[in-house]
Amino acid sequence: MARIIAIANQKGGVGKTTTAVNLAAALARAPQRVLLVDLDAQGNATMGSGVDKREVENSTCDVLLQEVDARQAIVATQENFDLMPGNIDLTAAEIQLMELNGREMRLKAALEPLRGDYDFIIIDCPPALSLLTLNALTAADSVLVPMQCEYYALEGLSALVETIDALKARLNPALEIEGVLRTMFDVRNNLANAVSAELTQHFGDRVFRTIVPRNVRLAEAPSHGQSIVGYDRTSRGGVAYLGLAGEIIRRQADRRKQQPAREVA
DSSP, rough: EEEEEEOOOOOSSHHHHHOOOOOOOOHHHHOOOEEEEETTTTTTHHHHTTTTTTSSSSSSSHHHTTTTHHHHHHOTTTSSEEEEOOOOOHHHHHHTTTTTTTTTHHHHHHHHGGGGGEEEEEEEESSSHHHHHHHHHHSSSSSEEESSSSOOOOOOOHHHHHHHHHHHHHTTOOOOOEEEEEEEETTTHHHHHHHHHHHHHHHHGEEEEEEEEOHHHHHGGGGGGGOHHHHTSHHHHHHHHHHHHHOOOOOOHHHHHHHHHHHHH
C-alpha cells in the first residue's frame, strides 16, 4: 500500500520540485515502485522527469476534472518511476474546481485506487496555499517540507504547520509531517547554521538528517531532463537525495513493524 507524500511549502524557491523529482528517482533506484504527481501548473517536475509537458495526451488536470481515469494519465519515465504530468491546464482546472462540490477531495479519490500499485506516491505542490495544494494535503498521508535555512523561512514554516493543523481538523485527520528537509545549505553561512540548530531543537527527529547542499550539478540536471540521480549520482546533490530516500524507506519500514502492535492493542 503506497504512502502518499506531498512536497509542500507556501514559500517559493525552496526546492520543492527539485526534491520531488530527485526523491522519486532516488526511491526508484532503491528499488521502490514510485509515482510522481505534478500538481504545479508550471510543469517543471514533468520537464525535469524528461517528459515534454506540451505533448502529453492526458494530464493531472484531466484527472482532477474526472475527464479520464488516473491510470490513463500516467506515463513511464526513463528513470524507472511513473509520472502523472502537469502543465498550464492546471490553472484552468483550479478555476473550474472552485464551483464543484467536494473540490478538495478530487485528487484523493483519483489516487486511492492506485495505492496498491506503488510503494510511494510523491506529489509536487505549487508554491501557494491554493485549491491544488489543498487537494494534495487532503490526499496525502504526510507532508515533506523543503526549506532554506533563512530567517523568513522559519516564519513560512510556522504558517504551514498552522495550515496543516487546520486541515487535519476539517479534511484529513491522519495527515502528519513526514519531515523537514534543509535545502540549498551552505555550511559557511552562520545564519544557516543557526536556523538549522533552531529547526532541530523545535522539530527534533522530524528534521531529516540529510542536508541538501548548494550544488552546481543539481542545478544542471533539469536542463538535461534528468534527476540528479540519473545525471550525476556521485555528486554531493546525488548523494544527498539517495540518503533522503534511504531515510524515508527506513521510516516506512518502522511504521510497518509497529502496525501489527497497534492493531492488537
